[in-house]
Amino acid sequence: MSGTNGDGTAALQVEEVVRERYSKGAQVREAALCCPVEYDPEFLKRLPEEILERDYGCGDPSQFVREGDVVLDLGSGGGKICYIAAQITGPEGKVIGIDMNDEMLALARKYREELSARFGTPVDFRKGKIQDLALDLDLVAEYLSKNPIDSLDDLARLEEFSEALKRTNPMVPDQSVDLIVSNCVLNLVREADRKQMFSELFRVLKRGGRVAVSDIVSDEEVPSHLKNDPKLWSGCVSGAFTEEGFLRAFEEAGFYGMEIVKRDERPWQVVEGVEFRSMTILAFKGKEGRCLERNQAVIYNGPWKTVTDDDGHTLYRGSRMAVCGKTFRIYTDAGGPYGGEVTPVEPYDAVSPEDAKEFNCRVNAIRDPRETKGIDYDRTQKPDPDLCGPEGCC
Numbered sequence: 001m002s003g004t005n006g007d008g009t010a011a012l013q014v015e016e017v018v019r020e021r022y023s024k025g026a027q028v029r030e031a032a033l034c035c036p037v038e039y040d041p042e043f044l045k046r047l048p049e050e051i052l053e054r055d056y057g058c059g060d061p062s063q064f065v066r067e068g069d070v071v072l073d074l075g076s077g078g079g080k081i082c083y084i085a086a087q088i089t090g091p092e093g094k095v096i097g098i099d100m101n102d103e104m105l106a107l108a109r110k111y112r113e114e115l116s117a118r119f120g121t122p123v124d125f126r127k128g129k130i131q132d133l134a135l136d137l138d139l140v141a142e143y144l145s146k147n148p149i150d151s152l153d154d155l156a157r158l159e160e161f162s163e164a165l166k167r168t169n170p171m172v173p174d175q176s177v178d179l180i181v182s183n184c185v186l187n188l189v190r191e192a193d194r195k196q197m198f199s200e201l202f203r204v205l206k207r208g209g210r211v212a213v214s215d216i217v218s219d220e221e222v223p224s225h226l227k228n229d230p231k232l233w234s235g236c237v238s239g240a241f242t243e244e245g246f247l248r249a250f251e252e253a254g255f256y257g258m259e260i261v262k263r264d265e266r267p268w269q270v271v272e273g274v275e276f277r278s279m280t281i282l283a284f285k286g287k288e289g290r291c292l293e294r295n296q297a298v299i300y301n302g303p304w305k306t307v308t309d310d311d312g313h314t315l316y317r318g319s320r321m322a323v324c325g326k327t328f329r330i331y332t333d334a335g336g337p338y339g340g341e342v343t344p345v346e347p348y349d350a351v352s353p354e355d356a357k358e359f360n361c362r363v364n365a366i367r368d369p370r371e372t373k374g375i376d377y378d379r380t381q382k383p384d385p386d387l388c389g390p391e392g393c394c
């Protein structure tokens with residue numbers, strides 16, 4: 001299960017050990033892979049025992065599913081999160097589970113028709129690697145069954161077929177998903193493939209889409225001898241991201257508004273002093289694009305004195321900060337990461353996107369109230385009697 005790195009140290013064949021471990025885990029419950037998680041019992045009571053038993057998750061990202069969402073579950077295993085999500089999205093939504101393991105897919109697919117019909121939501125499981133969400137491995141297997149590889153030319157033809165398939169019939173198309181969920185999987189992916197994995201998450205998500213991921217993270221860098229231990233890696237331990245590294249990976253891929261929504265106080269495992277625990281985070285897509293001046297402002301409500309977002313805008317508590325139309329929308333979106341933290345200040349005369357000029361988002365400028373009201377604004381107003389209650393005016 002291991003080769004050698006360039007420096008002569010042992011290198012783990014990550015995919016091989018992960019495949020072997022979860023093929024077994026799909027057939028017989030493996031207690032060592034289970035991390036205690038509290039799911040909503042209402043959703044569990046409608047699921048088959050076999051699926052509940054082979055749960056190898058470490059958190060509950062299904063809490064973030066909304067009605068009508070197209071949900072993509074990365075490393076769907078026996079399908080539990082998909083079947084919980086299907087009970088929430090309803091017929092307007094859709095759920096897709098991706099896994100590279102045949103035995104796990106067989107377990108999840110066994111109940112697909114029955115549960116899709118019961119919940120009234122389309123559910124589909126596809127064979128693929130989460131670091132290459134365009135390549136449908138069921139279609140590649142079908143090609144191989146008709147075109148076995150006997151030579152380098154055959155191999156080149158397979159590569160051409162795969163590339164064409166990704167272009168013309170991607171397993172998960174660009175910008176097609178509202179919510180990506182994943183439960184205890186990202187840590188299993190080879191470190192060399194992780195950058196690509198995050199850009200794939202970004203590619204398939206719609207603008208305004210969300211990610212909810214539960215995973216095992218470490219409080220310190222994991223030493224390489226632990227990373228090369230097949231049992232620890234495949235057991236969701238030594239491939240863990242560090243707590244900081246996990247959030248940074250989302251930031252580097254272009255997501256914004258990352259938030260730790262749950263971090264277990266007690267570690268799930270401790271190995272040579274390194275603590276491994278479950279953490280659930282949210283991330284959002286949609287901060288890219290043009291900045292237009294629409295005379296809008298926001299007032300950060302506090303309690304922190306200042307806060308800075310993923311684009312580097314700093315908000316000072318109580319100050320009217322000038323923001324572009326895109327940032328204004330992000331800050332005031334009730335379903336986004338900042339809903340409720342700022343008070344929006346709209347201009348008295350709205351500026352349409354067609355009439356708006358470019359806005360320089362790099363300057364943390366205060367919006368003069370005169371810009372909101374208009375330079376000629378000189379109204380004088382007595383207390384509005386309609387605002388007074390029976391006990392008098394404020």
Ligand SMILES: C[S@@+](CC[C@H](N)C(=O)[O-])C[C@H]1O[C@@H](n2cnc3c(N)ncnc32)[C@H](O)[C@@H]1O
Pocket residue numbers: 018019022033054055056057058074075076077078079080081098099100101104128129130131182183184185188189236
């Ligand atoms: C720890 S289990 C979690 C399964 C499921 N999410 C759950 O909550 O029970 C990890 C799953 O991820 C799958 N997996 C691991 N690496 C993968 C990869 N690179 N691409 C697709 N699936 C992967 C495994 O086959 C396995 O089913």
